[in-house]
Each structure stands twice: as C-alpha cells, then as structure tokens.
Amino acid sequence: MSVPITIRNITKRYGDTVVIPDLSADIHDGEFFTLLGPSGCGKTTLLRMIAGFIDIERGTIAFGDQVINDVPVYKRDYGMVFQNYAIFPSMTVEKNVMFGLENRKVPKTDAERRTLEMLAKVKMEHLAKRFPENLSGGQQQRIALARAIVINPQVLLMDEPLSNLDAKLRIEIRQAIADIQREIGITTVYVTHDQEEALSVSDRIAVMNAGEIQQIASPEAIYRRPFNQFVAGFVGHSNSFDATVLENAGGRGGLRLAGGYTLALDTLRADVAAGDEVVVSVRPENFVVADSPTGLSGTVRLRQFLGAHVQYILDDPHGREFLVNQSADFGTRLFEIGDSIDLGLDARAVNVFDGSGRTLIEGVTSNVVGNDRAAAAS
Numbered sequence: 001m002s003v004p005i006t007i008r009n010i011t012k013r014y015g016d017t018v019v020i021p022d023l024s025a026d027i028h029d030g031e032f033f034t035l036l037g038p039s040g041c042g043k044t045t046l047l048r049m050i051a052g053f054i055d056i057e058r059g060t061i062a063f064g065d066q067v068i069n070d071v072p073v074y075k076r077d078y079g080m081v082f083q084n085y086a087i088f089p090s091m092t093v094e095k096n097v098m099f100g101l102e103n104r105k106v107p108k109t110d111a112e113r114r115t116l117e118m119l120a121k122v123k124m125e126h127l128a129k130r131f132p133e134n135l136s137g138g139q140q141q142r143i144a145l146a147r148a149i150v151i152n153p154q155v156l157l158m159d160e161p162l163s164n165l166d167a168k169l170r171i172e173i174r175q176a177i178a179d180i181q182r183e184i185g186i187t188t189v190y191v192t193h194d195q196e197e198a199l200s201v202s203d204r205i206a207v208m209n210a211g212e213i214q215q216i217a218s219p220e221a222i223y224r225r226p227f228n229q230f231v232a233g234f235v236g237h238s239n240s241f242d243a244t245v246l247e248n249a250g251g252r253g254g255l256r257l258a259g260g261y262t263l264a265l266d267t268l269r270a271d272v273a274a275g276d277e278v279v280v281s282v283r284p285e286n287f288v289v290a291d292s293p294t295g296l297s298g299t300v301r302l303r304q305f306l307g308a309h310v311q312y313i314l315d316d317p318h319g320r321e322f323l324v325n326q327s328a329d330f331g332t333r334l335f336e337i338g339d340s341i342d343l344g345l346d347a348r349a350v351n352v353f354d355g356s357g358r359t360l361i362e363g364v365t366s367n368v369v370g371n372d373r374a375a376a377a378s
C-alpha cells in the first residue's frame with residue numbers, strides 16, 4: 001500500500017556549508033513527484049535523507065503516520081532505482097528480481113509468480129534467464145525497476161535513473177516508468193536535472209535551487225505560471241523585459257515595455273499599482289509577428305530551422321537579445337538573417353515579476369509549505 005510522505009523543516013549541512021537550510025513538502029499518496037533543479041541544489045541529498053543514507057539533522061520525514069527519522073535503512077519500506085542500475089552481475093534477471101522477495105521470506109511459489117508477473121510488466125519475461133552483462137542499459141534499468149517494485153513497497157525512489165542511457169532509450173524507458181507508476185499507483189519521488197524528463201512524467205514537480213524548493217506544481221503550471229524568475233528561467237527559456245505599470249484597476253491592467261510597446265492584461269494581482277517597475281517574462285513561442293510597427297522589433301541574427309518550428313535570435317534597437325519561436329508550417333513566412341521583424345506579445349501567456357523576482361500574476365502560488373503564508377503576511 002502506498003502512502004503520502006510528509007517532510008517538515010529538514011536541514012542538512014556538510015561542515016560549515018548549509019546544503020538544505022529548512023525544507024518542507026507534502027508528497028501525496030500515489031503521485032509521481034519530481035525533484036528538479038540545477039546540479040548541486042540538494043535534490044540527491046533530499047532523496048538520500050528519505051532513503052536513510054544521510055542522517056536527518058533537524059526536522060522530520062514521515063511515511064504516512066510513521067516518522068522514519070530513526071528507522072534504519074533496511075526497515076524503511078521503499079524500493080529504489082539508481083543511475084548505475086546497481087543490479088547483481090552474478091545473478092540472472094529472474095534471480096535479481098526475486099532477491100527482495102526471498103529476503104522477505106516470501107514462499108517460493110508465490111515469489112516465482114510475482115517475479116514472472118513483474119517481468120511481464122517491464123516487458124523482460126523473454127530474458128529471464130540472462131545475466132546482466134548480456135543486457136543493454138535500458139534492459140538493465142527495466143530489471144532495476146522490477147526489482148524495486150516487486151516487493152510492493154510503500155514508496156518508490158528514483159535517482160536520475162535515465163542519465164546513463166542514450167537519448168532514444170531515455171524516452172522509451174521514461175515512458176515505461178511513467179506507465180508502470182500509474183498502473184500500480186505507488187508514491188514516487190524522482191530526481192532529475194532534465195526539465196523535459198520532469199515535464200513529461202510528473203504529476204507534480206518541485207523546482208529546487210540552493211537547497212530550497214521554489215515552487216511545487218503540475219508540469220503545465222510550472223511552465224506557464226512560474227512562481228518566480230528562477231523557475232521561469234530554469235524551466236524552459238524566458239525573455240525578460242523591463243516594464244512600467246501604466247494602470248491596474250478593476251481587473252484591467254496596462255504595461256509599457258522599455259522601447260514603447262504597450263500591453264493590456266487582466267491577470268495582474270490587484271495590489272499592483274500604476275508606476276510600479278516590473279519585469280515581463282515571455283516564452284519564445286508567445287511572440288506574434290505584427291504587420292506594422294508596435295514598439296517591439298528585432299533584427300534576425302540567427303535562424304535555426306528545427307522541423308516543427310523555426311527559432312530566431314533577434315537583436316533589438318535597445319541592446320536586448322531575444323529568442324523567438326515561430327511555427328514552421330507551410331503558411332508561415334520564414335525570415336532571413338538581417339530581416340527586421342515587428343512583434344507583439346500574447347498577453348494571456350506573459351508572466352510579470354516584481355523587483356525581487358516574485359510573480360505578480362493573480363492566483364499563482366508556490367505551494368511550498370509556509371512560503372505563501374509568509375509572503376501573504378509580509
């Protein structure tokens with residue numbers, strides 16, 4: 001049976017260096033929860049604290065109602081999949097998967113049946129008698145996954161499980177992992193620094209930076225409504241423009257970007273006032289080509305045709321550089337290097353941040369325990 005995981009106020013330091021200052025999160029029962037962040041942000045440290053390889057100095061972690069701080073590793077009820085597969089080279093595929101069941105003294109016929117069922121789930125039953133050295137990386141990772149979940153643990157932990165695979169296999173195995181996770185509905189904590197991987201498999205993503213969770217939300221919300229500029233810049237590309245608020249009343253707001261482009265939007269928080277200096281953040285696909293001057297334009301410095309879309313790097317007259325994606329379908333005009341393009345912005349899609357990088361869009365929260373409350377109080 002799977003369980004929720006409750007993390008409260010945990011801390012980790014190495015010597016004088018604080019790696020995780022004070023972290024809390026609620027991971028829901030049965031969800032695919034991903035820790036995403038740049039190298040060194042503390043995601044592996046957090047996963048290893050849940051696994052019990054690293055001591056919890058302060059705070060608590062609970063599986064369901066049970067605080068696990070003092071539960072030894074071998075008694076914590078989870079399965080784990082590592083980057084380097086970590087399957088036993090001297091055992092066949094079948095023996096590798098059966099190992100945990102034998103350890104738990106599951107009767108032999110029952111263990112054999114469950115092993116076969118699990119091998120079928122990961123599509124490896126035809127290789128049951130093989131040794132790991134005769135398997136591809138993708139096949140080894142399928143076995144590692146089968147071995148982790150055959151014991152019916154409460155929780156599944158995965159530490160960069162796709163990092164050693166080539167690009168095509170990464171897509172195949174991540175789909176297999178997502179399918180099986182959904183089928184058995186096990187609470188899963190998954191660590192990756194690869195945003196596409198996180199966006200494609202997760203129910204919710206926690207974006208981390210410097211030991212702190214910046215935002216917890218669905219993949220769509222993380223991409224479309226980032227809580228702060230770090231999330232906007234780390235997940236996908238964002239173009240930033242300084243802007244001034246012209247008006248904001250009764251749900252209608254207006255902004256002027258440096259350079260003169262004006263933008264009407266009805267998504268600003270009510271406390272944003274005329275005269276406020278803000279930052280407008282625009283995804284490359286949220287520019288629209290205009291047929292007359294708008295106050296926002298750029299000259300094509302680079303064009304890359306990528307099949308489904310064309311990516312342009314533009315230089316604008318104010319010394320800014322921005323990245324614009326346009327559909328590459330047959331009806332869309334392709335621009336040449338040196339062409340000047342007049343642009344508009346899709347007002348529904350832009351994000352707006354204050355001077356400290358926090359969102360000014362109505363209703364967007366970080367969902368980090370304690371964080372929004374603190375923000376609301378300040």
Ligand SMILES: Nc1ncnc2c1ncn2[C@@H]1O[C@H](COP(=O)(O)OP(=O)(O)OP(=O)(O)O)[C@@H](O)[C@H]1O
Nearest residue numbers: 014019037038039040041042043044045046192193
């Ligand atoms: N045993 C250790 N002693 C000292 N510092 C450590 C130790 N282990 C990790 N760190 C530091 O703690 C920080 C967090 O490391 P961690 O491995 O959790 O990051 P990560 O987000 O998983 O990064 P990556 O994606 O590179 O694995 C890093 O700055 C790292 O250098």
